[in-house]
Every structure is written in structure tokens, then in C-alpha cells.
Amino acid sequence: MTVSLWQRLEPRPMPAHADVAIIGAGITGLSAAMECEARGLRAIVVEQDFPGSKASGRNAGYLMRGAADNYAAAVRDLGRDRARFLWKWTEDNLRALRALGVGTLPGSADRPSCLAALGEPEAGELERSAELMRVDGFKVELIRPDAGAPDDPIWRSGRPVLGLVNPDDAVCSPIELVGLLRSKLSGTPVLTASRVFAIEHGPSGVTVRSRAHTVHAAHALVCTNAYARELLPEMAGLVTPNRGQMLALRPDNPAHADLAFAYYLNHGSEYLRAGPHGTVIIGGSRKHREAEERTDAEGLNPAVQDRLEHWARELITDRYAVTARWSGIMGFSPDGMPIVRACDGADGRVWFCGGLTGHGMSMGHLTARHAVAAMLDGTPSLFGLHPDGSRPGV
Ligand SMILES: Cc1cc2nc3c(=O)[nH]c(=O)nc-3n(C[C@H](O)[C@H](O)[C@H](O)COP(=O)(O)OP(=O)(O)OC[C@H]3O[C@@H](n4cnc5c(N)ncnc54)[C@H](O)[C@@H]3O)c2cc1C
Structure with a gap:
């Protein structure tokens, strides 16, 4: 997508200020906003269409333990420790969604x-798989x-x-889940019909620009999933x-x-x-x-x-x-594991969370909350990814 000079100059509302600008209002973006609120931070979510307009409102609604293939295949491809960790992560994700009340939704x-x-x-x-899972406590x-x-x-x-x-x-129903996550936000604005076309960063922070809004923030978390490469060209080979x-x-x-x-x-x-x-x-x-x-x-x-x-x-x-x-x-993602990483050259101010590979319902909520923690606390990302697609420590 390109935006002409004239479109850029059209009058816009006054810039908004936030601690964290979150781009994308799917499961990951809304879950990240919840984590910001839990920390007493001001977040603003900027969404090009409406919450749940993309994968989060179009999927099959499985809240399933595990990843794309069976446990034995994951052990073969990821190693035993990482497979066990991922399966446990999806169990914890479902437990967290149940605590939020997903079980009370009509669908x-x-x-x-x-x-x-x-x-x-x-x-x-x-x-x-069943043998390995039993040994690993599942x-x-x-x-x-x-x-x-x-x-x-x-x-x-x-x-x-x-x-x-x-x-x-x-x-x-995935769209009900999106609605549930959104209902948990008590003050975070979710700006809809606002396609972000630029994320600029400098020593004093980040500026997120859509035609309708400009948001100045200390950090930006990009939760645009399959569309990652449009805002972050470095993600082209990774998502x-x-x-x-x-x-x-x-x-x-x-x-x-x-x-x-x-x-x-x-x-x-x-x-x-x-x-x-x-x-x-x-x-x-x-x-x-x-x-x-x-x-x-x-x-x-x-x-x-x-x-x-x-x-x-x-x-x-x-x-x-x-x-x-x-x-x-x-x-x-290259290996089916989520991706939570700082973007190149942004001094830790711009992060990406996504690449959930067909299992975002099963992993997305916890992964997004972890992404906020990694971005703000400087704790190591559990789902880091090098630019060549390899994982740190593997
Ligand atoms: C057909 C299908 C079936 C699936 N079935 C399941 C399942 O049963 N169980 C399961 O666990 N997972 C399933 N998944 C995967 C799951 O839906 C995704 O992993 C998850 O929804 C990803 O959530 P997200 O918030 O990262 O991305 P998305 O829901 O795609 O959200 C990204 C958001 O970013 C917005 N955006 C993009 N670019 C911009 C921009 N420039 N400016 C502003 N906003 C922007 C989009 O409009 C969108 O709302 C399925 C996916 C599909 C497509």
C-alpha cells in the first residue's frame, strides 16, 4: 500500500499520547492491551478495520492443546523440551481464557x-505421541x-x-472471544478504520501514523499477524x-x-x-x-x-x-512456534508479536501478554527469532 503526499497532509485529529501503541485488534492486540492495563499503563489500539476482522474472527474456534501436528512430530521437529513447553503453554492459555469467562460465551x-x-x-x-505425552505429564x-x-x-x-x-x-465462537477480550478493557481506546501506514521511531519514542490518527508512544507492539511485512519489511521472510x-x-x-x-x-x-x-x-x-x-x-x-x-x-x-x-x-512462523521479538534498529521500542501458525486461539492470549512483559521489562523473549529464522539458543 502507498499513501500519497496529499492524503498524508489531510487534517487529522490532534495526536494522541500513550505508553504503548498496539497495532492490530485481533486476539493478540487485544490481549496485549489487557496486559498494559493490568500494569497501569495507557495503551491505544489502532486497527485498520474492526476487532476480529482478520484471522481472529475467521477461524474454526478450536481451543486446543498443542500445535499443528501431533506431539511425536513436535518432539522430532522442535526437541522434547520445546515441545513439552509449547503443549504446556497452550494448556495455560486455555486456563487463562477460562478464567476470563470464555466458557460462559453462548458459542x-x-x-x-x-x-x-x-x-x-x-x-x-x-x-x-500418547506414550510421550503420558511420560511428560499430559x-x-x-x-x-x-x-x-x-x-x-x-x-x-x-x-x-x-x-x-x-x-x-x-x-x-472466535468473534465472541474477541468481544470478550475487548470487554475486559476498561479504558483503552480501540481506534477502528485506521490503517497504520508508518511507524517512526527515535530517541524520544515512537510515532504511529494512520490517515485518521497519530499516536505518540514510548513503545509500539505490532500485532498485525500475516500482514507483518507491510509495516516491518524485516518480517517478510519470517512470517x-x-x-x-x-x-x-x-x-x-x-x-x-x-x-x-x-x-x-x-x-x-x-x-x-x-x-x-x-x-x-x-x-x-x-x-x-x-x-x-x-x-x-x-x-x-x-x-x-x-x-x-x-x-x-x-x-x-x-x-x-x-x-x-x-x-x-x-x-x-518458520517452525510453528510464536514469534515475539524486538524489531531491528528500533532500540527496543518497536516489537512484533504473532506468527501463531494456525493456533492463535490456543496460544495467542498468553503470548501477547508475555510480549508486553518482554518489551517493557527487558525479560528475555520466550519466542525470540533471529533474522535468519533460527531461534536463540537452538
Ligand atoms: C481459517 C482459519 C482457521 C483457524 N483455526 C484456528 C483454530 O481453530 N484454533 C486456533 O487456535 N487458531 C486457528 N487459526 C489461527 C488463529 O485464527 C490466528 O492464529 C489468530 O487469530 C491470530 O491472531 P492475531 O491477533 O495475531 O491476528 P489477526 O486476528 O489476523 O489480527 C491482526 C489484526 O491486525 C490488523 N491489521 C493488519 N494490518 C494493519 C495495519 N497496517 N494497520 C492497522 N491494523 C492492521 C488486522 O485488520 C487484524 O485485525 C485459524 C486461522 C484461520 C485463518
Whole structure:
């Protein structure tokens, strides 16, 4: 995006002053604002559209323990200590959201999640995951078609051979969660329809500029997720935009919408769960058209949407009406871990928090609160990332 000289010169309200300017009003931006308030600081949130307009209002609403793939895969890719830490972090995140009252929202439910394997080698990985998780102190159950599987459409389809169940997980309406976080703010202004086009920094602080507002602050925390590179070019190689396709369908037979778990299939590539008003929500299949979906442009991809319907027919029923289709843009980090880092050359005044890689509901609230602490207290970031994409200490 560019902004002309004339647009820059248009009269604007008087500059506002804050301790922390937060850019983006998704889960991370609003959670960061809560942390600022808890510290008695004045924050101002500047949002280009409206709270929850991007990924935080477009996702599948899984409040799930863990990350994109199973625990054994995370141990292989991240190492045992970091995998254990990340799983614990998502448990703590859900505990924090429950303490805020997420369970009281109309669209929320305690709903175990189930990683369902449709065959080998994934079934073996899930067995290995359960072993490792038990040793590491996590609650987990394994179910099979003939042992423990519920009588619901997914298992009646005869496709899953093994399921790994996270018993304490939940689901919610993500836009209600955004509303809950916003309702917890007692005085922080959330400036909407204010697209930030520049963050300037100097010895005396930071100036955040949108056409409608100018905010002078001691620090700025950029919570723009997949759009990080627009304001922070150095993030271009570190946060990659990836589009996720979703649909909601209503089976002709209401019993077909009655899913016992929030399901995760094919290493998390597809996800299916019961939605509101007798619907089933299905998302994923990004890898079906991976190159086309590596974009920050919202829009439907007919091939991926067809693929989602294929899974509906395969696992639920072939008699249904599609009630909604949509997409959202995720910000992927290089290794699936969140990113909390000071931006280059800004003397610790400008930080980024994001890259939650398809799991921001499960990690975003705590990660943003930690980002504020790291930025203001100078405590080491738990999710630091070097410009080459490597992690400190790894
Ligand atoms: C289809 C899909 C399904 C998903 N399913 C799940 C799930 O079930 N469970 C889960 O844990 N996670 C899921 N996720 C991931 C989760 O939604 C994200 O990780 C999380 O919402 C990221 O929150 P955020 O606040 O960092 O980013 P966002 O919600 O994207 O917020 C960024 C905000 O910054 C604003 N912004 C951007 N640029 C500017 C600018 N220049 N000026 C001002 N404002 C700006 C945007 O408008 C936006 O409001 C899914 C994501 C998608 C897309």
C-alpha cells in the first residue's frame, strides 16, 4: 500500500499520547492491551478495520492443546523440551481464557479434541505421541473403532483407525472471544478504520501514523499477524501469509451434525466440528492447492472448497446444504512456534508479536501478554527469532 503526499497532509485529529501503541485488534492486540492495563499503563489500539476482522474472527474456534501436528512430530521437529513447553503453554492459555469467562460465551463448549488417523504412518505417530505425552505429564486417551470410539458420524464412516483424544479442550465462537477480550478493557481506546501506514521511531519514542490518527508512544507492539511485512519489511521472510478455507454445512439429518469431538485429521490438514444451529464446520485442505493458498488475499478457492466437501461426503453425509463459505489469512512462523521479538534498529521500542501458525486461539492470549512483559521489562523473549529464522539458543 502507498499513501500519497496529499492524503498524508489531510487534517487529522490532534495526536494522541500513550505508553504503548498496539497495532492490530485481533486476539493478540487485544490481549496485549489487557496486559498494559493490568500494569497501569495507557495503551491505544489502532486497527485498520474492526476487532476480529482478520484471522481472529475467521477461524474454526478450536481451543486446543498443542500445535499443528501431533506431539511425536513436535518432539522430532522442535526437541522434547520445546515441545513439552509449547503443549504446556497452550494448556495455560486455555486456563487463562477460562478464567476470563470464555466458557460462559453462548458459542463455547467444553469439547475434547481428537486427532484421528485414517491409516499408517499417522496411527503409529499418534500411539508414540500418547506414550510421550503420558511420560511428560499430559492427560491423553487413545481410542479405536472397537474400543472407546463414540457412535458419531466420523467413526460410523469407518475411516478412522485410531484417535488421540485431548480430554480437556474446548471450542468457541472466535468473534465472541474477541468481544470478550475487548470487554475486559476498561479504558483503552480501540481506534477502528485506521490503517497504520508508518511507524517512526527515535530517541524520544515512537510515532504511529494512520490517515485518521497519530499516536505518540514510548513503545509500539505490532500485532498485525500475516500482514507483518507491510509495516516491518524485516518480517517478510519470517512470517508467511497462508490462506485457510472454511465452510459450514447443515446436514439434512440433524443427527449427522452431532460430532462427539472437535476432529483434526491428516496431521491437522483437515478439521471438522459441530457448529452453531445444527451445522458442521469444516476447514483446511490447504495442501490440496498449497501454492495458490500461500497468499494474503482473502477469497474462496473453488478447488479447496470442493475438497472440503469431499471430506464432508466421506466422513459425515452426502445430504447437506452449505450455509457459509469463507477464508482467513494465517501468519506462519518458520517452525510453528510464536514469534515475539524486538524489531531491528528500533532500540527496543518497536516489537512484533504473532506468527501463531494456525493456533492463535490456543496460544495467542498468553503470548501477547508475555510480549508486553518482554518489551517493557527487558525479560528475555520466550519466542525470540533471529533474522535468519533460527531461534536463540537452538
Ligand atoms: C481459517 C482459519 C482457521 C483457524 N483455526 C484456528 C483454530 O481453530 N484454533 C486456533 O487456535 N487458531 C486457528 N487459526 C489461527 C488463529 O485464527 C490466528 O492464529 C489468530 O487469530 C491470530 O491472531 P492475531 O491477533 O495475531 O491476528 P489477526 O486476528 O489476523 O489480527 C491482526 C489484526 O491486525 C490488523 N491489521 C493488519 N494490518 C494493519 C495495519 N497496517 N494497520 C492497522 N491494523 C492492521 C488486522 O485488520 C487484524 O485485525 C485459524 C486461522 C484461520 C485463518
